[in-house]
Every structure is written in structure tokens, then in C-alpha cells.
Amino acid sequence: MSGKTFTALGLAAAAAAFWSQKPAIQTVECEAPPKKDEKKKSIKTAEDDKKRKLEGLTPDSPMRLRMEAFNKQLQAEITARLEKLDGVGKFKVDSWNRVEGGDGISMVMQDGKVFEKAGVGVSVVYGMLPPAAVAQMRAQHPNIAATKESMPFFATGISCVIHPHNPNAPTVHFNYRYFELGSEDGGEPVSWWFGGGCDLTPTILYEEDAVHFHRVIKEACDKHDPRYYRDFKKWCDEYFYIPHRNERRGVGGIFFDDLDDKKPDELFAFVQTCGKAFLDQYVPIMERRKDMPFSDADKHWQQIRRGRYVEFNLVYDRGTKFGLLTPGARIESILMTMPLTARWEYMHEPDLKAHAKLMETLRVPREWIPL
Template identity: 85%
Template sequence: MAHLLRPTSLCTLTRVSQLSARSTWARVATSQGRFYSGTSGHNATKGSSASVKALTTLTAVATAAALWSQMPVAKQVECEAPPKDDKKPSKTAQVDQKRKLEGLTEDSPMRLRMEAFNKRLQAEITARIEQLDGQGKFRVDQWNRVEGGDGISMVMQDGKVFEKAGVGVSVVYGMLPPAAVAQMRAQHPNIGHSKEAMPFFATGISCVMHPHNPNAPTVHFNYRYFELGAEDGGEPISWWFGGGCDLTPSILYEEDAVHFHRVIKEACDKHDPRYYKDFKKWCDDYFYIPHRGERRGVGGIFFDDLDDKKPNELFAFVQSCGKSFLNQYVPIMEMRKDMPFTEEDKLWQQLRRGRYVEFNLVYDRGTKFGLLTPGARIESILMSLPLTARWEYMHEPSAKTYNRLMDVLRTPRDWIPL
């Protein structure tokens, strides 16, 4: 088979066009009542969470979301580990359900508006990715939590372009154990001293896509919101945003990395000129595989415990990042999805997928926490893993093309001027 071909530059591609009538936001009826999307604004108190970031990262891997009216009907599924019989919906979850039925406004709690944004974004992304694939369809599985919250996992397998692609959103209400609350207090003194568990809320959207073609990169993003101490539907004591995006190529095309970083930098710069530089380094550090001495990919941004501005400002920042995803990734896929490749390229891709699995199962906080959480839906947690991967004993890359990738994985590069 022919080897690599160099198509035209990404700069010649037009920006991703807006979706057709399918992109009109829909009112989505869920098993818990109506859900209204398309709002902005916030009223919440200031605070943050550090040591419970693993808990909130679960929201990025245990997935859920809204459906388009054109999408398949969601299949109701159960969590692998059912909750205890004494569990019941939280008061805040009950109050929020009534708010959804009445309709959201700019004055609605941030938790509901972030949930609305996540579900709306998931619907837009899955519609566009189905269009890009041209053959594959997302399977839609809906799940619910007794304590409050819900989720829909949307996964495509064995499509024409994508070997596996998953986009999900989760909404979780629960009680945070006293030990976890005490750990949070070390960095967030606004949390009062108490030996009692505290109510928490978390919602997040997560996306991972693994293409068939080794010239096309794997991509990941998640954006999440967490709050602590909102009793009976009231204001939280602490809150924060987290998230990020990163690109994982098997074969390095520098223009792809530049494009991916440029688009997310533009989103960051709209809100704070420091964000891209700081979050780019954070991403390089987070997605490091110590036992391999290399990064998972060519990076992007990563941030956590973000509460340095007013809630509305940070919500706007997270929205900008989430809305940038299709412009970050679709032009790259349109360039790479049909490129010719060799058997050696495919073998190399499978070996790189092995590294991806190693990071997710050994180091990723969200995956580790999710696997240890009673009542978690394991299929959603492991949604991020590729359909196929490979490990070989003492393998060394033979082609100069592959070694170029290894150079940047071992020594992160600044893809655009900081």
C-alpha cells in the first residue's frame, strides 16, 4: 500500500459550518421529566474543591446526555452495581427537577445551566460526528441514579471513519463523606468544620474518539462543574470548574497539532491571556506516563479547581472551550480520514493505543475513582478505551516518521507562540 501523502494545509479548510435544522436546540423529555436547554448566566457562591477532584472527574467519564428528536430512542440501562436499598433522591435533586419543569432562566442555579450546556453540546457533537462518519450511528443508553441525577452514554463502534467514538454527560447528586470534606477544607477554608457528610453535585461532558486510519489522531476532551454544600436546592458553599482537551496522534503531522492548539488558544484568549500558557503546561504535566517517560499525546489544555473569577465568567470560558471542539477536530479528520496507510502504520497505531490504555487505567484519576465507586456504571467509565490495542515486547519504532512523534512525546513542544 502507498505510504503517507501530504494533502493541502489545514489553513485552506473552511471553518466547520453550523449544523442544519438538526442543530436547533430541542426540548428533551427525559425519564425524570422535561429538560430545558439554551440558557446562560449564574447565581452561586464562590469556593472550590481540590482533593475531591477525583470524584468530580468521575462525572467526565461516567456519561450521559440529551437526545436529538432525530436520534434513536434511548435504551434504559442499569448500573452494574445497584445502589443500596436505603438510598433516596436528595432534596436538591427534587427541587431542581421542579425547576426544570418550570423552565430555566439566566437566574437558575449554575448546576442546572451547566447541565443544560453539556447536554446541548453532546447533541451537537454526536450529530456532526455521525455526519462525518457517514455510516456509523451512536448507540444511546440512558441511566438514572436513585440519589438524583441521570446520564446517557452515546457510543459508536465500527463506523466507517471511527473505530470507536463516545460522547457522554453525567449528572450526579450525592453526599460527600466527612473524610473527603476534611481534605477539601485544607485548601478551601470557607468549608465549615463538621463531622457530617455534605451534599454535592457534579456534572460533566466527556468525549473520546479513536479513528480507524492511523494518520488520523485520537482526541479527548471533558468539561465539568462541581459544587458542595447546596442544601434543599440552595446556594453551594464551594464550587469549581475543570476540564481540558488533548490530541493523541499515532503519526505526527505538525500542522494538525498547530491547528488544534491554535483553536483552543483563541478560545482561552477571549477570557484570560494567561489561560492558554498555564493550562497548556498543566496538560503536558497531567498526561505524562511516568513508567514510559513520555506524554500521551501532543497536548492541549487542562485545568482544575477553577474558581478565580466570577461564576458567570468561568461558565462563559468553559462554554467557549466546549464549542471550539468541532473546529479543533473536524478539519483534521477531513484531512486525514481517507489517507492511504501501510500495515506498518496500522501496527504502530495499535502500539500507541496500548500507551493510551496504560495511562487511562494506571494514572487517570477519574477512571481509577470510577472503578472503585459503588453504583458506578462500568461501561460508561471504560468508554474511553479503544476497541483494539497491542503490546509487543521491547518494541522500538523503525521508521523516522514514528521517531518524530516520540521526540515530541518525550519533550513537549510549544506549538504556537505563547
């Protein structure tokens, strides 16, 4: 890979590893990849962090380690609950390590009794960000000083996508992540932020399910800032839009990125509340819908809607596109979000009134609960 065509590989690896919905860096022209001696900085930070984890984490431990620990604990809780709900399916565990520093765990269930496919992934990535990539990042984070040197970065995230068998049960997605740009001396990060969100994608619209999903996440947001749900719900409706279809992917939820407007501990608490709310958001819906009867027409409609899900992820989702263009990316992890089955038909129109009702909602976003 030549210097002229070098893609901001460090951050690309991070985005590819945990399916970031909005990577901060696009493909850039820059001088050269980070040098070997520069890479040693991120490796040293990773090694130092291993020692810190062995000693035990405290409320004063670096935020990156606390977020990593939270992600892995949440992954364990969610996968255990989903296995119990499915009753038959088990998660395959795929653990991996990065030479430059970091590791991850991809857990995927396929062909369960309830879930056609469910994936919960956690990634921890250390690396070096080239100067041109740092320069682009300054547009959103002006506290980052101009530099001609690569800078160490850290990224961790948890991402989950669930595709049920029953078309009465909705697909769901969430992602919560943390990024920091390190200092030269290994001290406090130069810049940091949180991002994430959750959204629901039904095949057949049950308004009470959408209301429940939004109410639970609004309650989580309101514990931290009364503006969060309103602002992040709007952001979600805008992000999960499929322009060539003139429709949204689903009934929304919340979406946020570059969140650094409060103290780190305050925003970490917010992200924890949102992550912990997921099972309350989704499990009651699944318990209502997983055993409902459905017709061949419903299953056919589900496959058409799955096709729309694939279109959004491959054409518009920034993290997916970024990852697929990244040399050496974990393709299996990036494509974990894809359903096992989907369908495309020429000039398809919904056959049933219940199916058409969903389309009306996808074209014009609704306020599911009072603001």
C-alpha cells in the first residue's frame, strides 16, 4: 500500500472492528503509514493497560479500561439472556487479538429456535493515527493541536444485531462506543468522546412495541439530560434513512456521536444506562411476538424488508463501508449484522394492509411518545 493511497488504517481498523456507525475519518491522502517506532507507543500503552487490569480496576482507572470492562460484562449478560429466551440456540464465541494492541470477542448465534441470527461483538483497539487523519479529526474536536506526527488512539465498542425467525418479532440493533486520542507522554488523553445508539426494525408494525422501545430508552436518557432523547431521536431518524427508497430502515430509537459536552464520568454513566436498558427494551417485545402465528405472506414480506436492511448496511452505513475498504479488516465481524436470508423482487408492493401500514410509518417518522 503506497503512501499516496494510504487510508487512515488505524482508525479504519477500529471502525471495522466494532462497526462504528459514524467513523470520524474518511479515506485521506497522507504521507505514509505510522512508522515502526511510532507503533511502539500504542503497543506500550496496551501492555501497560494489561498490567492495570491485572491489578484491578477502580473508579479512578482510565476511562478506556472502564468502558472496555463494561462492554464485556454487558456482552456476557445479553448473550446469556438471549440464550435463555431462545431455549435451543447457543452463541459461538470467536476471540481474537491484535498485534498492535487490543482484542475482541464476536459472539454469534445462528439458526436458533427463536433467533435466525443474533450477534453481539466487543472490540478493543489500540493504534496510531496518521497526521492527515488527525487533521480531519480537528474539524469536530478543535482542542486537538496541529501536528506532523502520528498520535496514539484507543477505541472500544459493543455492537449487537438480532434477526428473529418470526416476522411478527422485530430486528433490533444497538452500538455503544468510546474513542480517545492519546498524548505523547501517555498521560491524559488529548481528546475523547462517546457514541452510540439503538434502533428497532419491524417487519409488521405493532405500535405498542415501538412505543415500548422508545419509552424505555427515553427514560434512560431523561436520567441524564432531558434534551438527549429529543435530539438523539431526531438524529436517529435522519441517520437510518435509505435515500434511494425514500424510507427509513425502521421505527428509530436514538443515535449520537462525538459526545464530549459533559465530564467523562457523566457521559460514561449515560452510556451505561443506555446499554443496561437494552434487555428491558427488547425482551418484553420478543416474549410477546416470538410464538405468534404468521402466514407465508408475512414471511415473504419479512424477506423483502431484510433486503432493505442489507441495502442500508452495505450502501449507507459508514462503519460497514469503512470496514470493507480497509485492508486486513475482520470481514466476518463486519458482516455479522447481515441476516441469514433476504429477498429482492422487481417492483414489489406490499400485499396486505398490515404491511402497507409499516411503509407509511417508514416514510414519515413519528413521535412515539410525548417529548
